[in-house]
């Protein structure tokens with residue numbers, strides 16, 4: 001019997017407890033093993049009393065330690081006190097399963113080192129993509145590959161918002177309110193809508209994929225809060241949808257990582273990922289492109305990934321992977337480093353001057369110019385070698401008095 005303590009009894013914690021109870025017999029039949037939940041840590045004891053778990057609840061971490069657990073599940077969220085608790089557990093040789101992307105993105109290396117030193121293991125499948133298995137495939141099935149790219153929709157809240165803007169012609173504010181009413185966005189949605197949540201997940205995945213510690217603070221990160229209804233209309237006009245893409249791309253010794261609203265072909269696989277769903281496409285040099293998709297959050301989907309990690313602890317699988325030795329010679333570059341098409345959108349006060357400027361700046365490129373509705377919304381499509389070339393060509397427009405605002409969107413087909 002393995003004694004399991006659960007730190008947190010909110011959305012995910014209650015799902016983990018439910019799944020452990022649900023699978024009790026199955027685990028015994030199949031593995032002759034048993035997980036016994038011996039303690040649940042919460043912050044506000046009163047809130048949880050009288051719901052059938054009173055004998056397990058505590059608001060004291062020290063009480064949990066006194067149980068001498070074999071495994072701890074950390075599903076409290078946030079950095080502190082989660083970091084201290086997880087470190088203490090690992091130092092004591094207690095294996096930890098966590099769903100906490102903030103903690104892993106910020107302190108994953110330190111905690112994995114603590115796990116190694118303490119003779120414990122640390123697994124964190126649910127920290128990226130909720131119920132979607134994506135970290136474990138890197139650790140197991142994709143090991144024979146050099147990873148070229150990771151491109152994904154990694155945040156359900158923003159995907160829900162952008163889907164509402166596209167499907168129902170709503171503004172960003174209206175869509176955000178709907179997401180909050182439906183429980184897909186928190187009261188303070190900053191981390192989701194500004195792209196930080198997706199950036200943390202991308203940092204975890206790309207650190208694993210490229211064997212280099214990549215910090216989310218060092219990547220370009222644009223959220224969805226400035227996406228306008230006419231951006232959605234522009235995307236529709238060229239048979240695309242806007243999605244918040246998390247992108248990691250390796251080319252030689254350069255790695256580009258960014259989170260940004262981008263256009264995806266509405267008929268492509270990513271173009272069909274709507275609402276709160278997530279999808280992650282990984283390209284390896286041997287396997288080609290593989291896609292992982294499903295529920296990126298939610299009580300039981302996330303608990304499903306946590307439970308899988310618990311079984312890995314049982315079967316004594318090795319530690320979760322992050323590059324403990326991170327002196328790989330890669331350079332993180334700020335611009336998208338592959339040939340692609342862009343949509344450039346401008347708000348202008350003088351159309352003819354702007355068009356002349358666009359044509360002269362891009363004289364050696366073929367352009368598709370579009371002019372929808374009004375002078376407020378001029379856009380064109382252009383192919384470039386990479387984003388740096390695009391930015392060089394856009395520089396004269398940025399400096400022109402006839403251009404009031406300019407924004408470019410990557411098009412991923």
Ligand SMILES: NC(=O)c1ccc[n+]([C@@H]2O[C@H](COP(=O)([O-])OP(=O)(O)OC[C@H]3O[C@@H](n4cnc5c(N)ncnc54)[C@H](OP(=O)(O)O)[C@@H]3O)[C@@H](O)[C@H]2O)c1
Pocket residue numbers: 007008009010011012013041042043044045047059074075076077078080081099100101102126127129130296297298299302
């Ligand atoms: N929700 C999802 O779908 C999802 C998906 C993937 C990953 N995750 C990750 O899973 C983790 C948990 O998310 P969640 O949605 O389950 O959060 P949640 O519903 O807010 O639950 C958090 C739980 O942790 C407890 N807690 C928080 N701070 C504590 C403290 N200082 N001491 C003791 N207990 C404390 C809370 O206690 P009280 O109830 O007493 O306040 C609550 O029971 C987060 O890291 C999140 O990023 C969540």
